[in-house]
Amino acid sequence: QKEVEQDPGPLSVPEGAIVSLNCTYSNSAFQYFMWYRQYSRKGPELLMYTYSSGNKEDGRFTAQVDKSSKYISLFIRDSQPSDSATYLCAMNDLGFQKLVFGTGTRLLVSP
Amino acid sequence: GAVVSQHPSRVICKSGTSVKIECRSLDFQATTMFWYRQFPKKSLMLMATSNEGSKATYEQGVEKDKFLINHASLTLSTLTVTSAHPEDSSFYICSARDGGQGFTDTQYFGPGTRLTVL
Numbered sequence: 001q002k003e004v005e006q007d008p009g010p011l012s013v014p015e016g017a018i019v020s021l022n023c024t025y026s027n028s029a030f031q032y033f034m035w036y037r038q039y040s041r042k043g044p045e046l047l048m049y050t051y052s053s054g055n056k057e058d059g060r061f062t063a064q065v066d067k068s069s070k071y072i073s074l075f076i077r078d079s080q081p082s083d084s085a086t087y088l089c090a091m092n093d094l095g096f097q098k099l100v101f102g103t104g105t106r107l108l109v110s111p
Numbered sequence: 112g113a114v115v116s117q118h119p120s121r122v123i124c125k126s127g128t129s130v131k132i133e134c135r136s137l138d139f140q141a142t143t144m145f146w147y148r149q150f151p152k153k154s155l156m157l158m159a160t161s162n163e164g165s166k167a168t169y170e171q172g173v174e175k176d177k178f179l180i181n182h183a184s185l186t187l188s189t190l191t192v193t194s195a196h197p198e199d200s201s202f203y204i205c206s207a208r209d210g211g212q213g214f215t216d217t218q219y220f221g222p223g224t225r226l227t228v229l
Contacts, residue, residue: 034217034218036220041202041223041225042222042223043115043117043204043206043220043221043222043223044155044204044206044220045220046113046217046218046219046220049217088154088155090218097143097145097160097208098145098157098160099145099157099218101154101155102154103153103154104154106152
């Protein structure tokens, strides 16, 4: 079993849709959770980071962490074609620097 | 803020040559930098963790004599692929940890270097 599971997609949605991207994990020690966006042939770009359980909102993006279920989500409201990219979840525990990544979900937003 | 650069962005070399890739944190000091490798449509594979002024820690299965890492300053780490072969062709990405944010442990990634070995 992988430490972090993420559906590779692709996930295809029409412009304006609400997108839900998810990851599950098995290590209960994970405390920090991050979402990165990666366009083709580019490095990952940090979108959101959260600590422990709860929600965090930034513009059209909302990150949600449910530690009891070991489940994290990224919601994108009013999705745009420019949101088409691969979204990677990543996490680690306090004091341990190595990030554990999901496989990434490819999102396609059609006009 | 939190910009990481990589140079070169693309390199093509002959089999048997060595290639050096630079990773720089432009507006923060990075006590720790990480080197990843990514195959097409695959996730990031951590190769090694590099702390300034000390030897890099390599992940299992990564040949440290082939992938030489040097972290000489708080803003620069280099990855040298020695005696490159076609199977080393890949997308190499570095990241830098912004230790100035305390426990946030946020990693910022460079734009990547595409290596093609002929």
